[in-house]
Structure formats: structure tokens, C-alpha cells
Amino acid sequence: MISTLCQKLRILKRASDSMEVVFGIDVKKDNTAKHSYVLVSKMNLPHNGIVHRGRGFSKTGLLMNLLGVIFMKGNCTTEEDILDFLGKMNIYAGKRHFIFGEPKKLITQDLVQMKYLEYQQVPGNDPACYELLWGPRAHAEASKMRVLEFLARINHLDPSAFHFGYEEALKDEEERAQASGCPSVPPAVPSTPSEAEANSAL
Template identity: 55%
Template sequence: MLQEGLQSESRVWSLLSALIPESQEEEASTSSSFSSTSSSSSPSSASSSSPSSFLSSHFVIPSTIKEVSGAVGTPSLLQGSQRVCSSHIAMAVTPSIKSDQGSSSQDGKGPSTLQSLPVTGSLFKDAIEDKVADLVGFLLLKYHTKELITKVEMLIVIKDYQDHFPVILSQASECLQLVFGIDVKELDPISHSYVLVNTLGLTYNGMLSDDQSVPKTGLLINILSVIFMDGNCSPEQNIWEVLSVMGLCAGRKHFIYGEPRELITKVWVQEGYLEYRQVANSDPARHEFLWGPRAHAETSKMKILELLAKINGTIPNAFPILYEDALRDEEKRSQARVAARASSRVRASGRVRATGRARARVTPNSFCRHK
């Protein structure tokens, strides 16, 4: 099974590698095909340009929200996501073929270890990033097949860099979470088995039944985050500004997400994750996005804020305005849970009383009368 997964890994990479070339192609010319652009672009050039083309920023935010975060002296959410994503995710999308020579003897303890490598260790850093890309591809295959993952399998994937497994797994996990909305969870620390779950508890990943689609949860989380940071009601224009930075345009089919307007105004609306409504009394008609009931049921503002804080290497209350909103939301949720439990107890008590009355009516004399 593992060998089959490794052999089919190239299919996943052929899918992912089209992300960056597609964005480059749209900027240069719309006449050439995705495949020809992919074949003509060198891996290194695609990798170097990717931070500014498709995946330079996840959790992109409207300018008004950036001003709010800047006004309270907090780091920009956009800058935080760029710091995490720019190098690792570029490699995950366009894995380049680099030499494994020039390995350093330093032991990686985390992402910061690789960041601090001297210039002479750049080849080693490139090799580590290659292994991060390999591991991301392998884990996506496992997500498709819904199989548990073992540390042994992942060590086979990264081959000669097994001593740096903690670093590679950490960076691959960040890529999966920020791009695809997938969390890597360790099930058993003894057997070192892992499972892949959707980030923030969301249950719909937008994948098709075929083996060429990838999870779209990361994009959904991005949009939910923008709505939250935009005062819980985001003008459609703001959403498209965010998506345009990510290379997504209305009416233009994207290699990964398909036609984005269909996805965000119909699919996710029908699934209950988004509410898409016309602004009252707007002429010409304007629309806005809100969280849908399923988004409120499966995740929360606090979970979104915790993720954003994690990206920035800080804590949720570092963003006071968002934090206060999230706290109010948590209080409402708590009150709703208390009310639901009280209602459940009342219904249960009513059923007990009704059962008792029914039994009281069933007496020996009543049996005799029926006879």
C-alpha cells in the first residue's frame, strides 16, 4: 500500500504544480494552456515567484481590518500568515528538484532552526523543503484514502533526512492546515500513528469523488476569517479582493477550486456555511456574505481567532476588538447550551410524567372490563 501511494504521488504533484504556473499564465497570456505553461516553467522559477502569485498570503484581510489591527499595536494578520506560508507552501505547491548534496550536520529542532542556517547551508535547507513537499503530497493521498498514517511510513517518504523528521513534519503540517484546511493529529504517541482531520471542526471539504480533487476547506476558512474580521458581514467586493490576491477570479475556472463564484455563492451557501444576501435598498444591487448556520454550528469565532493568533505567533487577546467579539460569541454559545440542557430536562420530565399517568390508567379492573 505504501509503495502504491509513493508511485501515485506524482499525480498529486502534477495537480498541485499547476497552481503557480496558472497564475503566471493568467498574468502573461490567456491563450496558452496550463500544461504547456507548467512544462515551460522551471521548478525554481515557479517556486521563487509563488509567494507573490498564488500562495503569498492566506487569511488575506481587507484594508479596514489591517488598520484596526495596526491601530492597537498588533502584528498584521497578513504578515503573520506570510511569515508561515511563504517558503514552505511554495515548495508544497511547486516542489523543485534540487541536489541533496551539501547537507549540514545541524539537527533541526523546528522551523526557526532552518531559518537560522548560514548561507553555506542553503542546499541543506532546499533539501529539507523538498522533503516537506514530498510529505505534503503523501499526506494528501492518505487524506483521500482516509487511512491512518504511521511515523514509519513518513520516514520512508523523507528517506535520507529522517533525523530531521520533527522539522519536516511540523512544516508539512503547517502547509496542510493553511492551504488545504487539514490538521495532522497524533492518535497514539506509543505507536506513532496519525490521522488527518478538517481544521476547526468543519465537516465539509468540498472534494469530488474522483482522486484528482483536493480539499477546499482552507479556502472556506479563509473566507470565514475575512467575514469575522470584517465585522461579521463582509461586502462581496471585499471577498473578491481577497480571492483575487490568491489568483481566484469570478467566471474563471481555477485548477483546484473550479469556478469560485459557483463555489462560494452556491455550493457553500447550499451547504449552509455561507449566507449570501442582497444589501437592503441597494441600487444597483450589491451583495454581502455572512456565516451560515452550519459554520456557526461547527466552528466559532474564537477558534478562528486562535488560528489567526497561532499564525502570528501570539495569543488571541493580542487583537482586542476581535477578541471581545469572540468572547461575546462564546458567552452566547454557553447560554444557548444551558438553555438547551434545561429544555431537554423539561422534555424528559414531561415524558416521565406522561408514562406514569399512562401506567396508572392501566389497572387490573380495566383488564377485567375489557374481558
């Protein structure tokens, strides 16, 4: 009986981890009902992250990954770096993905139009080179700490393992708290893996 319960919990954990990485959805226990869980999106994307209303899958997980890469690259990264990162996830420009569709269009058009990303040409480059930054809606609906915690969780690390990113995220949390007039409470810092592990996760 106990072993069966443990096995079910392990399956639920693996499923919830996969849903977090792919769809940006947390599986949380519903305190109002016994043995019941609810799905909570990590961001407030319209239509639960479905870019084209009525069809497709949520893009929230991919967006959280993209925001994480941009943040860890110094808040701005090249289109080439983003495409290289996607290649590690077996997602390729020009090749339709069964969940995310055509990734380059999603990133450089759809998410830009929704103001989650900014896509701009880098001046003085021939041939033309483009870079990506957080858009205004990403700044409004996510925080650097929230994105860092997402990256840390999917890579089985503590956020403070991303040393420089963690310091910037803490500063961002303090600035947000001051702007809102609420006192900031720094997150607890448990023992951390090495920064080399954190860097290799990206």
C-alpha cells in the same frame, strides 16, 4: 542523528502548516501508535470538505479563511471585499483554480447551498451589490474563537492580537457555554503582538 530528526520535524511542521491553511486539516500525533499521525478536519463538512462528491480537494481551509474575513469585517462583508481577499491568495473569480475550482461559484452557490454561507443583495444599491454572512451550519459547526484561532495560527499571531475580534469571540464562547449548560473556561492569554500586526494579516 539529532540534526536529521530536527530536519524531519521542521519538514513535518511546514507540511502540517500548509495543510492547515489550504485544506483546513490538523496533523495530530496518534497516541495509539508510535511515530504515527492522523489528519483531523477543522470542520465537519460532508465528504471531508469535498464539495462535489468523489472529485476535487477539500474546501475546508478556504471556508475557514472566508469565515474569518467575514467575522473580522463585522460579521458581514461585501462580495467585493471577499474577492479582493482571494486575489491576495492568487485566487480569482472567473479563473478556475486547481484546488478550489471556480471560486465565485464555490462561494456564492456551493457553500450557500450547503448553508455555510449566506449570500444576499444589499438593498438600495444600483448597480446591485451583494454581501456575505455566516450561514446556519457555520454557526453550528464553528465558533468565532475557533475561526479566530485559525487566523491567528496561520499568521503566527496570538488570537488576542485581534483585539476587538477577540473580545467578541470570548463573549460568543460564554454565550455558547451558557446555552449548553457548561461552565466556560477562558483561553490563556500570553504576551501578544500589536493589533496593527493583526490587522495587516487580513
